[in-house]
Amino acid sequence: MSRTLDRTNRTERLSTAWDAAWNQGEVQALDALLSPDYVRRRGPAGVAQGRDEFKASIDAVRAAFPDLHTEIEDLVEEGGRLAVRWRSTGRHTGTFMGVPPTGRPVEVSGATFARFDGDTVAEEWVTFDSRQLLEALGIITTGHAAAIDPDLVRGVHRKFITGVTVVTTDDAGTPRGLAVNAFSSISLDPPMVLVCVQRSSSTHPALHRATHLGVNILAADQLDVAKTFASKGEDKFADIRWAPGEHGVPLIEDSSAQVEVEIAERLEVGSHTVFTGRVVSARHGDRAPLVYSGGGFFDISQTAPLPW
Ligand SMILES: Cc1cc2nc3c(=O)[nH]c(=O)nc-3n(C[C@H](O)[C@H](O)[C@H](O)COP(=O)(O)O)c2cc1C
Structure with missing residues (x-):
């Protein structure tokens, strides 16, 4: 019974803090969810982020996409771990990754694995479709123009x-x-x-x-x-x-x-x-x-x- 309560609690706390941080810009809501020595990993090539860096990166994303909306599409909890499949949408109205505002609607999907240590998240692994983001920002174009001699x-x-x-x-x-x-x-x-x-x-x-x-x-x-x-x-x-x-x-x-x-x-x-x-x-x-x-x-x- 207590296990069930724990579970609901973790799932609910993560969903609530994500909504506050990503959708309302209240990044301080993450302080209660993420442990002080939290580490966010973004693949072997990505530089690991601490809690403050992660909060600053959410601020930067929201400055470029003020109407950002992140939706949790699926969430699975097992033991002290949570797997989240998410989708973010927003209009690109501020400079992002060196790309000046395009006014385009941008959509990115990804997955996050969170490891809880007791009540707080100690570590997260994030993967997302970076090609989808690069295409949406117009950095790469895969459409083919008509053949030329x-x-x-x-x-x-x-x-x-x-x-x-x-x-x-x-x-x-x-x-x-x-x-x-x-x-x-x-x-x-x-x-x-x-x-x-x-x-x-x-x-x-x-x-x-x-x-x-x-x-x-x-x-x-x-x-x-x-x-x-x-x-x-x-x-x-x-x-x-x-x-x-x-x-x-x-x-x-x-x-x-x-x-x-x-x-x-x-x-x-x-x-x-x-x-x-x-x-x-x-x-x-x-x-x-x-x-x-x-x-x-x-x-x-x-x-x-x-x-x-
Ligand atoms: C002036 C000149 C410019 C060339 N520029 C290029 C180039 O920019 N890129 C390229 O792949 N080949 C270029 N080539 C062709 C290669 O040098 C050539 O195919 C060469 O045989 C390749 O040698 P490899 O197969 O031993 O590497 C150029 C050839 C010449 C004469």
């Missing part, structure tokens, strides 16, 4: 002038690399860059398992290096002068500039993987960079600067 798109890309880089990595002691012009700076603070590598490339698996990659911006007199790394050779480094950088990444000597990058994300997009990462070492010299345009290579020192 690939030759037309290729023609557009040929109008875009780039340099040529060799993206390298150390594969358990073996240097690997390929020619890449899909390189871009993303941000200076922190210093983030990206490269796009086709999944069919033989260097791709090594890059995918690597922690670091190198980007060597080739100099105008390194056309032979560009050709070597645009090929499918067994040992492309055989006739190349190179040395490992501070982070063990193979760096090609006499390049115009070089960075070592600690890989942050590997995003599968179409036929390519976009590797983003943080620049952890950098150098550049006086050598003019090699230029690639419309399928040909150019020496920038032969071009006329325009007044600006």
Whole structure:
């Protein structure tokens, strides 16, 4: 009999405190439910939160979604544990995860496992459909537009002038690399860059398992290096002068500039993987960079600067 009372009590207390905190913004209602050393875990990659951090995160969510409504769709209690399946809805009217207000209705579903220690919750594990949230905020779009002529798109890309880089990595002691012009700076603070590598490339698996990659911006007199790394050779480094950088990444000597990058994300997009990462070492010299345009290579020192 006392067990039954206990149960009802836990279920009811959790439901009441959740409603107060998530739906009314009364986060202090959680003080009676969560133990002072409460820990909220959000998957292995998520940083664990304490009670105050959790309360602050509810405030932040409610600031971005003032009409937030969280509904408990299912709740199961067993022993000192509670499993909750929930669904939250709200209109995005304040900045959230760096995304300015979109005015969109957003819906996210998830599940929480709570472990009670006596009367209070000591620990919670939370999982939710993060893709659903990213799509609702418009960070990712999965809808497909009508097909467009690939030759037309290729023609557009040929109008875009780039340099040529060799993206390298150390594969358990073996240097690997390929020619890449899909390189871009993303941000200076922190210093983030990206490269796009086709999944069919033989260097791709090594890059995918690597922690670091190198980007060597080739100099105008390194056309032979560009050709070597645009090929499918067994040992492309055989006739190349190179040395490992501070982070063990193979760096090609006499390049115009070089960075070592600690890989942050590997995003599968179409036929390519976009590797983003943080620049952890950098150098550049006086050598003019090699230029690639419309399928040909150019020496920038032969071009006329325009007044600006
Ligand atoms: C100028 C130039 C730019 C290139 N840019 C890219 C690129 O951005 N991404 C990519 O995956 N391949 C790019 N390639 C093609 C690869 O370098 C080429 O497919 C290479 O043979 C791949 O070698 P691997 O299979 O040994 O890795 C480029 C080639 C050239 C000549």
